[in-house]
Amino acid sequence: MNMAGIESFPRLIRLDGDQPFRDSIQARRMSLQCCSQCSRWRYPVAPVCPYCFSDTAEWQPVSGRAELLSWAVFHRRYLPAYPPPHNVIVARLAEGPSMVSNLVGAMPEEGCIGRAIQLDYIEDAAGVVLPVFRYSTA
Amino acid sequence: MANEGPSRIDRGLGGAAAVVGVGNTDWGEDYERNRRGEPNNKGDSYALGALAFRRALADAGLAREDVDGLIVGPKTAYERVGEVLGLNTRWGGQADSVQAVVQACMAIHSGLAEVVALVYGYDQRSSKVQYGGAGNVSGGADHLSYTYHSPWGLTSQGALYALMFQRYKELYGMTERDLGAVAVAQRLAASLNPHAVMKQRIGIEDYLAAPYVCQPLRLLDYCLVNDGGVCLIIAERGRARRIAQQSGRKPVSILGVGRHDLNQGATSLEPRLLHFYRPAQKQAADAVCAMAGVGPQDMDCVQIYDSFSCHVPFALEGFGFCGEGEAARFFRDKGIGLDGELPVNTGGGHLSESYMQGWNHQIEAVRQLRGECGPRQVKDCRHVQYLSDVAGKAVTIIYGA
Numbered sequence: 001m002n003m004a005g006i007e008s009f010p011r012l013i014r015l016d017g018d019q020p021f022r023d024s025i026q027a028r029r030m031s032l033q034c035c036s037q038c039s040r041w042r043y044p045v046a047p048v049c050p051y052c053f054s055d056t057a058e059w060q061p062v063s064g065r066a067e068l069l070s071w072a073v074f075h076r077r078y079l080p081a082y083p084p085p086h087n088v089i090v091a092r093l094a095e096g097p098s099m100v101s102n103l104v105g106a107m108p109e110e111g112c113i114g115r116a117i118q119l120d121y122i123e124d125a126a127g128v129v130l131p132v133f134r135y136s137t138a
Numbered sequence: 139m140a141n142e143g144p145s146r147i148d149r150g151l152g153g154a155a156a157v158v159g160v161g162n163t164d165w166g167e168d169y170e171r172n173r174r175g176e177p178n179n180k181g182d183s184y185a186l187g188a189l190a191f192r193r194a195l196a197d198a199g200l201a202r203e204d205v206d207g208l209i210v211g212p213k214t215a216y217e218r219v220g221e222v223l224g225l226n227t228r229w230g231g232q233a234d235s236v237q238a239v240v241q242a243c244m245a246i247h248s249g250l251a252e253v254v255a256l257v258y259g260y261d262q263r264s265s266k267v268q269y270g271g272a273g274n275v276s277g278g279a280d281h282l283s284y285t286y287h288s289p290w291g292l293t294s295q296g297a298l299y300a301l302m303f304q305r306y307k308e309l310y311g312m313t314e315r316d317l318g319a320v321a322v323a324q325r326l327a328a329s330l331n332p333h334a335v336m337k338q339r340i341g342i343e344d345y346l347a348a349p350y351v352c353q354p355l356r357l358l359d360y361c362l363v364n365d366g367g368v369c370l371i372i373a374e375r376g377r378a379r380r381i382a383q384q385s386g387r388k389p390v391s392i393l394g395v396g397r398h399d400l401n402q403g404a405t406s407l408e409p410r411l412l413h414f415y416r417p418a419q420k421q422a423a424d425a426v427c428a429m430a431g432v433g434p435q436d437m438d439c440v441q442i443y444d445s446f447s448c449h450v451p452f453a454l455e456g457f458g459f460c461g462e463g464e465a466a467r468f469f470r471d472k473g474i475g476l477d478g479e480l481p482v483n484t485g486g487g488h489l490s491e492s493y494m495q496g497w498n499h500q501i502e503a504v505r506q507l508r509g510e511c512g513p514r515q516v517k518d519c520r521h522v523q524y525l526s527d528v529a530g531k532a533v534t535i536i537y538g539a
Contacts (some may be wrong), residue, residue: 010288043406044286050402069411072300073353074291078271082291085353090301090407098406100287113308130289 006081006124018045020059028121030064030131032097033057043097064119066091066133069098071108081124091117091133105134152429154247156378156389157537159198159371160501161190162333163259165492169335169364172263178365183214184222186367187259191223194369199385200253205371207251209238211258211497219257227251235443235496236526236533240395242372252374253381258497259367267363270294282405283529296360298529299446300352302410307354310463312451314354316470318345320447320482321358321489323475328486330476330514335364336490359447361488368497370504390504393521393538394430396422400530409530418532419456419525426523430536434459437536438519439481439506441499443526444488450474453525454482457534481516499524500535507539 012022021044024031034041037054041062048055069090077083087108092098104120116136121129163186168178180186187210195202202223208230210219216232219225229251233241235258242254270293284295292298306312322342328334340358348357373381378389398421400409409415427433434457442453451465459480460468472479485491485502492498503522505511524535 010291010293012289013282013286044282070301070305072297072304072355073350074297075350075353078293079288079291086291088287088290088292088297088301090411098403098408098411100290100292100407102290111308113305132290 008126009081009124009128009130010079011128015045017047021045024059024061025121025131026129028129029061030119031059031061032095034060034095041093041095041097043093043099062119063094065094065136066117066119068103068108068112068115068117068133070113071103073107089117089133099131102132103134104132151243151247152394152431153391154375155243155372156375156391157370157500157504158373158378158381158385158387158389159194159200159369160504161193161195161197161369162492162494162498162501163189163365163367165333165364165366166335166337168366169263169362172365177264178261180365180367181261182265183259183261183367184218185259186261186365187211187214187219187257187369188222188367190259190367190369191255191257194255194371197385197387198371198381199387200371200381205253205255207242207245207254209233209241209254209256211235211238211260211495213258213260213262223255223257225255229254235494235500236528236531238497239370239372239392239500239535240397240533243392243395246372246374252377254372256370256372257367258369258494260495261365262493263363263365269363270296281529283407286405294352296355296446297352298407298410299448300355301407302414302452303448304354305411306414306448306451310466312466314356315342315346316466317359317447317451318342319469319474320444320450321345323478324444324483324487325490327476327481327484327514328490330512331485331491334486334491335362336486355446355448358489361445361493362490364493366492366494368494368501370500388508388539390507391538393432393536394426394428395533395535396424396426396429397531397533398422398425399532404530414452414456415527415530415532416456416462418530419453419527420458422532422534423457426534426536430538432521432536432538434523436521437480437523439484439516439522441484441503441522441524442482442487443496443499443524443528444483445493445528447489449527450482453527456527456532457523457525476514476516484511484514484516496526496528503537507537
């Protein structure tokens with residue numbers, strides 16, 4: 001999958017309080033909310049901790065380490081930016097939350113679930129940064 | 139505050155109401171019209187719902203004035219449906235198939251209504267509804283799990299089930315050929331169903347030759363998109379008996395309902411991918427069995443919400459018809475076709491009969507229990523269970539003859 005030279009990624013839906021998330025991606029240092037009381041991480045942004053219900057949290061950068069939880073490959077074009085074949089993956093971050101993303105550098109293949117992956121970033125022609133993952137080399 | 143589970147449910151809801159009338163539009167005919175580039179000859183979602191309602195009233199032998207409760211499906215406005223049908227009811231609401239039957243039972247059991255019409259209509263093919271793609275990107279916060287991931291190119295429900303099935307496949311070893319049993323069995327059932335949209339039988343090689351839409355799911359794993367309407371008329375138990383004496387149709391009792399939701403982590407797909415929604419299905423299954431007093435071993439067939447074929451293995455495992463990871467063996471050894479030990483989606487389901495968002499499954503259950511299904515009739519059909527696990531909202535209903 002060649003994701004270089006993409007004109008424009010579809011834009012993220014805006015959720016209340018998500019500006020630090022957007023800014024951290026743009027700065028290539030993706031950060032998520034970590035609960036000040038129970039230290040659990042959450043994604044996407046939320047006003048209270050779904051575990052302990054505390055309303056205080058700190059934005060902290062994630063380690064970038066993750067596990068490939070699942071994958072799928074589009075063979076039909078749903079969006080102008082993404083001609084087939086286009087992969088989507090779900091990355092389970094070392095911090096706990098899972099996020100939908102893309103695998104770059106290789107197409108996912110049978111048996112890759114559970115493999116270690118590493119956060120990376122790509123940029124569209126408009127300069128918007130998108131967090132993606134590649135297989136860990138470590 | 140502990141969740142005390144099914145023991146706290148008033149068992150009086152079980153058997154409190156029965157289905158006395160069912161109706162549907164001409165799914166196959168209208169699909170053919172759409173294929174020729176013509177609109178259906180009924181009209182929009184309201185017209186489709188109205189036709190299904192008229193047919194259900196006739197089926198029940200009731201007059202419109204007998205209806206004192208109205209539930210409309212999610213694609214039509216409540217007030218406008220009531221206006222179109224000329225219904226001034228003492229109770230009403232809007233619900234998807236997941237909740238509509240449950241709500242009707244609750245209203246009847248609590249005395250708020252005695253005869254409730256459940257009316258669904260949706261002209262999704264004529265109005266060119268797209269599931270996934272650019273239209274979904276700015277869809278907002280209503281269904282974040284469908285819309286939040288658009289920057290990475292995921293906008294369709296099908297992709298969510300593809301992700302779920304790929305993980306299931308790698309964890310438990312089910313193959314794509316194994317999954318093909320669902321599409322093949324349901325198409326065979328549909329070939330014996332005059333209402334069905336897709337009647338051309340297929341074999342496993344046809345299934346495997348179909349192109350991927352979102353790998354590992356193929357075209358034949360996806361539901362249809364077609365126009366149609368469905369109506370059920372549900373009445374209080376005693377009233378249902380009197381209606382049935384007049385109409386000569388066997389009333390079909392709603393013996394139990396169960397529901398449990400997994401919302402935590404929904405957008406990040408955790409209950410879907412880490413648990414395959416099993417904890418919700420287990421709770422709902424325990425609740426429905428406690429209420430109905432029957433269990434999986436008593437079911438003569440099941441109807442499973444199948445926007446994608448992989449709902450079938452997930453539901454059979456989650457609702458306790460087989461163990462975790464055993465669905466492929468269940469397909470092979472027991473069978474899910476009309477001649478199998480547990481026929482599944484005996485009318486063809488969403489894959490081959492009609493995509494009425496769970497509503498067609500209810501009337502198929504009723505017709506099986508009435509013994510009206512002709513060549514696709516399940517022998518001595520006494521109990522039918524509906525299983526649904528749409529995006530973590532697990533709902534199940536047991537119908538009895």
